[in-house]
Amino acid sequence: xxxxxxxxxxxxxxxxxxxxxxxxxxxxxxxxxxxxxxxxxxxxxxxxxxxxxxxxxxxxxxxxxxxxxxxxxxxxxxxxxxxxxxxxxxxxxxxxxxxxxxxxxxxxxxxxxxxxxxxxxxxxxxxxxxxxxxxxxxxxxxxxxxxxxxxxxxxxxxxxxxxxxxxxxxxxxxxxxxxxxxxxxxxxxxxxxxxxxxxxxxxxxxxxxxxxxxxxxxxxxxxxxxxxxxxxxxxxxxxxxxxxxxxxxxxxxxxxx
Amino acid sequence: xxxxxxxxxxxxxxxxxxxxxxxxxxxxxxxxxxxxxxxxxxxxxxxxxxxxxxxxxxxxxxxxxxxxxxxxxxxxxxxxxxxxxxxxxxxxxxxxxxxxxxxxxxxxxxxxxxxxxxxxxxxxxxxxxxxxxxxxxxxxxxxxxxxxxxxxxxxxxxxxxxxxxxxxxxxxxxxxxxxxxxxxxxxxxxxxxxxxxxxxxxxxxxxxxxxxxxxxxxxxxxxxxxxxxxxxxxxxxxxxxxxxxxxxxxxxxxxxxxxxxxxxxxxxxxxxxxxxxxxxxxxxxxxxxxxxxxxxxxxxxxxxxxxxxxxxxxxxx
Numbered sequence: 001x002x003x004x005x006x007x008x009x010x011x012x013x014x015x016x017x018x019x020x021x022x023x024x025x026x027x028x029x030x031x032x033x034x035x036x037x038x039x040x041x042x043x044x045x046x047x048x049x050x051x052x053x054x055x056x057x058x059x060x061x062x063x064x065x066x067x068x069x070x071x072x073x074x075x076x077x078x079x080x081x082x083x084x085x086x087x088x089x090x091x092x093x094x095x096x097x098x099x100x101x102x103x104x105x106x107x108x109x110x111x112x113x114x115x116x117x118x119x120x121x122x123x124x125x126x127x128x129x130x131x132x133x134x135x136x137x138x139x140x141x142x143x144x145x146x147x148x149x150x151x152x153x154x155x156x157x158x159x160x161x162x163x164x165x166x167x168x169x170x171x172x173x174x175x176x177x178x179x180x181x182x183x184x185x186x187x188x189x190x191x192x193x194x195x196x197x198x199x200x201x202x203x204x205x206x207x208x209x210x211x212x213x214x215x216x217x218x219x220x221x222x223x224x225x226x227x228x229x230x231x232x233x234x235x236x237x238x239x240x241x242x243x244x245x246x247x248x249x250x251x252x253x254x255x256x257x
Numbered sequence: 258x259x260x261x262x263x264x265x266x267x268x269x270x271x272x273x274x275x276x277x278x279x280x281x282x283x284x285x286x287x288x289x290x291x292x293x294x295x296x297x298x299x300x301x302x303x304x305x306x307x308x309x310x311x312x313x314x315x316x317x318x319x320x321x322x323x324x325x326x327x328x329x330x331x332x333x334x335x336x337x338x339x340x341x342x343x344x345x346x347x348x349x350x351x352x353x354x355x356x357x358x359x360x361x362x363x364x365x366x367x368x369x370x371x372x373x374x375x376x377x378x379x380x381x382x383x384x385x386x387x388x389x390x391x392x393x394x395x396x397x398x399x400x401x402x403x404x405x406x407x408x409x410x411x412x413x414x415x416x417x418x419x420x421x422x423x424x425x426x427x428x429x430x431x432x433x434x435x436x437x438x439x440x441x442x443x444x445x446x447x448x449x450x451x452x453x454x455x456x457x458x459x460x461x462x463x464x465x466x467x468x469x470x471x472x473x474x475x476x477x478x479x480x481x482x483x484x485x486x487x488x489x490x491x492x493x494x495x496x497x498x499x500x501x502x503x504x505x506x507x508x509x510x511x512x513x514x515x516x517x518x519x520x521x522x523x524x525x526x527x528x529x530x531x532x533x534x535x536x537x538x539x540x541x542x543x544x545x546x547x548x549x550x551x552x553x554x555x556x557x558x559x560x561x562x563x564x565x566x567x568x569x570x571x572x573x574x
Contacts, residue, residue, distance in 0.1 A: 074286075077283075078285065078286045078287070078288055078289060079284060079285045079286060080283065080284045080286070081281045081282070081283055081284075082281070085284045105331070105350075105353075105357055105359070106358045107353075107356050107365070108362060108364065109356060109365045109515055112364075131361065133360055135354035135360070139350075139357070140350055141331075141350075144346055144350060147340075147343075147346065148347075155286065188332055188333045189330060189340055192333070192334060192339040192340040192341070193340055193341060193342060196341035196383075196384040197341060197342070197392075
C-alpha cells in the first residue's frame with residue numbers, strides 16, 4: 001500500500017527498506033489473495049520501514065513480526081525471552097491482534113439457562129456427560145489470555161503504553177457494530193481492564209480486513225480478485241469511520257499528544 | 258520503573274566467562290495461580306488491600322462464591338467495580354473450569370477446596386465505576402473446613418492461618434441445601450456456629466472485622482418450602498442470640514451464588530452483587546499496614562509478583 005498508494009495513507013514511505021525479501025514475499029501472497037503464511041517461532045522477522053508522517057516527520061518503523069506461539073508459551077511457561085522483553089521495554093506502542101472468532105469460556109450455567117428459556121431439554125440432558133476434561137492453560141478464554149499478556153507488558157514497559165487493538169478479519173463481524181462495540185460485547189473483561197488502567201495505558205480499537213472477505217470461499221475470492229484495484233479490498237474501521245488506510249492503527253500509535 | 262521488575266533469569270558474570278551459544282535467557286513472571294500466604298502478604302504490603310475470608314463446612318459453597326464473583330466480572334462491571342487486573346487469573350480460571358462447556362461436564366460444579374498446608378488467596382484489582390475512583394485490591398480466601406479443624410488441633414497448624422487474622426471481612430457460609438433437609442439441618446447449623454466459635458477462640462476476629470453469616474444456596478432453601486425457610490429464620494435467631502454480644506459487626510445474608518437454571522429463570526435475585534459490595538465497602542482497618550516500607554528481602558518475590566503494577570496503585574492510595 002505504502003509503495004503504490006502513499007498519497008492516500010496517514011503514513012508515507014520515504015525510501016525503500018534495505019532488506020525487502022520478507023516484505024516482498026508476504027506482499028505477493030496478499031496480492032494473490034492467498035493466505036499469508038503464519039509466523040512461527042522459526043520465522044520471526046523484524047520489518048523495518050522508512051516512513052514519513054505529517055505530524056511526526058521522518059522516522060524508521062521497526063515492526064517485529066512475532067509468532068502467536070511465542071505468546072502462548074509466555075502464558076504457559078510464565079516467562080518471556082529477553083529478546084521479546086527488549087522489544088516490550090523499548091516499544092513506542094503495541095498492536096494487539098484479535099481474530100473475531102474468540103474463545104468465549106461459555107459457562108454451563110448459561111447454557112442450561114438458555115436451554116430452560118427456550119423450553120429445551122431439562123436437567124442438562126442436552127449436554128454431553130462424558131469424562132471431565134482436565135483444566136489447562138490452553139482452555140483460557142481469549143479475553144483472559146489478552147489481559148494476562150497485557151499485564152506482562154505493563155510489568156516490563158518503561159512508560160505509559162499505547163495499545164492499538166486490531167480486530168482482524170473485520171468483514172466477518174462488520175455488520176454487528178463498530179469495533180469498540182465488538183470489544184464490549186465479546187471481550188468485556190478485557191474492556192474493563194483497558195478502561196480501568198487508563199493511568200498505565202491508552203488504547204483505541206480498529207477493525208481491519210486486509211483481504212476484504214473470506215478467501216477460503218472460492219466465489220468470494222474470485223470476486224475479490226476481480227476488483228480493478230487490489231487496495232480496495234482493504235477495510236479499516238474505527239468508530240463509524242471506514243476507509244482503506246491500513247496505516248491508521250500505526251499512525252494512531254505514533255501520533256503526538 | 259527502576260524498582261525491582263520481573264526477575265531476569267540471567268547471570269551476566271557467568272555468561273562472560275562461560276558463554277552458552279544460542280541459549281535463550283528469560284524474564285520470569287508471577288505464577289498466575291492462587292496465591293500463597295507469602296504472596297498475599299506481598300500484595301498487602303504494597304497496596305491497600307481488603308481481605309475477605311470465606312469459611313464454612315465442606316460443600317457449603319465457599320469456592321463457588323469466589324468463582325461466581327470472578328465469573329460475574331467476566332461479563333462486565335460488577336457490584337460497582339470494574340476489573341482492573343489480577344495476579345491469580347489462572348487460579349480463578351481453574352476453579353471455574355467445572356462450570357465451563359470446555360470441561361465437557363453436563364452440570365455446573367466447583368472444584369472442592371483442597372486442604373493444603375496453607376490457605377490459598379485469589380487476587381482482584383478493582384476500580385469503582387464512578388469518575389475518579391481509585392484502584393483497590395481485594396484478596397479472597399476460601400478456607401476449607403478441614404484446614405480449619407487442623408488449625409484447631411495444633412499450634413503449628415494454627416500459625417499457618419496467621420495471615421488470615423488480618424481479615425477485614427469473615428464470611429461464614431451456612432449450607433442452605435442442608436438446611437432444607439430434615440436429617441441434615443441440625444448439623445449444618447451446628448457446624449456453622451462451631452466455625453465462628455473456633456475463629457473467635459483462635460482470635461481471628463479482629464475488633465473492626467465484619468462478620469457475616471451467609472445462608473448459601475437460597476434456591477435450594479426456597480425449593481425446600483416453608484419448613485426450610487422457617488428453619489433458616491430460627492437459625493438466624495439462634496446465631497443472633499449466641500454471637501451478637503461477642504461480635505459487634507455481625508450481619509446476616511442469603512445468597513444463591515450459582516442457582517439452578519430453572520430457579521434462576523424465575524428471576525431469583527442471587528444476592529451476590531449486594532453481598533460483594535458489602536464485603537468490600539468497609540473502611541479499611543489497620544492503616545499502619547499501608548505504611549510498611551518495602552522489605553528488601555522480598556524484592557525478588559516482588560519482582561516476580563508485579564511490583565511495578567502495585568507501586569502505581571500505592572501511589573494512588
